[in-house]
Amino acid sequence: MTSEQTWLQQKLQAVDRQAFQNDLQSWYMENHRDLPWRQTKDPYRVWVSEIMLQQTRVDTVIPYYENFMKKFPTMEVLAEAPEDEVLKAWEGLGYYSRVRNLQEAVQEVVANYKAEVPKDRKVFRKLKGVGPYTSGAVISIAFDQEEPAVDGNVMRVFSRICNIDEDIGKEKTKQLFEQVQAQFLEGAKPSIFNQAIMELGALICTPKSPGCLLCPVQNHCLARAEGKEEDLPVKSKKKAPSKKTLSVAVVQDDAGRVLLRKRPDQGLLAGMWEFPHVESSSENLMNDASSMLLKDHDVSAEIVGEIQYVEHTFTHLIWKMHVHRATVREAPVPSETEVWVTLDEAALYALPVSQQKILRHLKGE
DNA sequence: GAACCGTGGGC
DNA sequence: TGCCCAAGGTT
Numbered sequence: 001m002t003s004e005q006t007w008l009q010q011k012l013q014a015v016d017r018q019a020f021q022n023d024l025q026s027w028y029m030e031n032h033r034d035l036p037w038r039q040t041k042d043p044y045r046v047w048v049s050e051i052m053l054q055q056t057r058v059d060t061v062i063p064y065y066e067n068f069m070k071k072f073p074t075m076e077v078l079a080e081a082p083e084d085e086v087l088k089a090w091e092g093l094g095y096y097s098r099v100r101n102l103q104e105a106v107q108e109v110v111a112n113y114k115a116e117v118p119k120d121r122k123v124f125r126k127l128k129g130v131g132p133y134t135s136g137a138v139i140s141i142a143f144d145q146e147e148p149a150v151d152g153n154v155m156r157v158f159s160r161i162c163n164i165d166e167d168i169g170k171e172k173t174k175q176l177f178e179q180v181q182a183q184f185l186e187g188a189k190p191s192i193f194n195q196a197i198m199e200l201g202a203l204i205c206t207p208k209s210p211g212c213l214l215c216p217v218q219n220h221c222l223a224r225a226e227g228k229e230e231d232l233p234v235k236s237k238k239k240a241p242s243k244k245t246l247s248v249a250v251v252q253d254d255a256g257r258v259l260l261r262k263r264p265d266q267g268l269l270a271g272m273w274e275f276p277h278v279e280s281s282s283e284n285l286m287n288d289a290s291s292m293l294l295k296d297h298d299v300s301a302e303i304v305g306e307i308q309y310v311e312h313t314f315t316h317l318i319w320k321m322h323v324h325r326a327t328v329r330e331a332p333v334p335s336e337t338e339v340w341v342t343l344d345e346a347a348l349y350a351l352p353v354s355q356q357k358i359l360r361h362l363k364g365e
Numbered sequence: 366g367a368a369c370c371g372t373g374g375g376c
Numbered sequence: 377t378g379c380c381c382a383a384g385g386t387t
Contacts, residue, residue: 314370
């Protein structure tokens with residue numbers, strides 16, 4: 001046995017896992033929220049909910065989930081749907097590759113697995129967008145298999161219960177917590193237990209000001225016993241986002257229509273629509289917008305001036321957008337990645353929030 | 366392993 | 377205001 005395993009065994013021996021299971025699962029049965037995706041064990045629905053919930057709050061997800069399941073009630077429907085329609089249903093949720101990966105994965109399930117979600121975790125794990133957490137979550141929740149599913153909640157709860165101060169930002173630490181959760185799962189009801197840990201993390205064992213006095217497992221918590229619950233989990237700080245100055249062009253033709261373009265299908269905001277823009281130094285905004293329009297869109301436009309300044313912050317990036325109005329007499333014939341649309345029609349395209357800010361400003365003028 | 370990939374809420 | 381945070385995955 002390695003020293004690391006010995007260390008882990010000592011941590012685990014300090015907690016009565018049997019009693020922990022009973023207390024946690026009983027609490028969950030009495031107190032869990034009645035969320036839309038908990039009204040079913042349909043693995044497709046559980047899958048969709050898990051993808052939506054990645055790095056996203058429950059309250060944000062609920063309306064998206066309801067709408068998405070109405071539009072794409074089965075894997076067959078989602079597999080056949082146009083990608084633009086799928087992206088539109090995700091508009092505003094962020095991390096858009098999630099839904100493009102989901103559709104691709106569903107298409108594979110329909111084509112190669114008789115439209116049935118694989119019950120083998122390792123098989124399911126191979127699908128696009130299905131990682132270590134999502135594979136364990138769907139398999140344990142929908143099929144009631146004893147599989148760990150380590151997310152932020154699980155690491156927070158178990159770091160406190162077992163008094164573990166490893167940095168939860170490290171990959172190695174996530175694997176450590178998979179072992180911890182696997183130990184706690186033995187003899188449990190996997191679907192109930194895994195959801196209960198996450199529910200506890202969401203409602204009681206919160207990042208700040210945890211509600212220890214209401215906690216059903218407070219008597220099992222090593223961090224609580226030492227008054228260290230506020231100091232765990234340990235998480236290293238993220239680096240500050242970098243900044244980009246963008247020159248944006250709202251080009252309007254004589255008919256009042258504006259030019260939108262589709263972003264490439266890789267990278268930031270992949271497949272979403274936007275007003276044409278180019279990275280620019282703050283001194284050459286007008287010139288840079290003008291030459292971008294000519295080079296990328298064959299548009300010879302007169303830039304009138306700046307009509308709006310917007311900042312938009314992503315996780316790792318800040319866009320400082322200088323928005324200019326430009327006019328053309330006659331719009332050129334658009335390519336596949338370009339459209340000329342009225343401001344009302346623009347709302348039918350999947351636009352990231354940064355572009356919605358611009359559109360709203362234009363409509364308000 | 367570290368960087369990339371969105372957004373909105375809470376303090 | 378600025379920062380942290382939220383049921384992660386891919387490259």
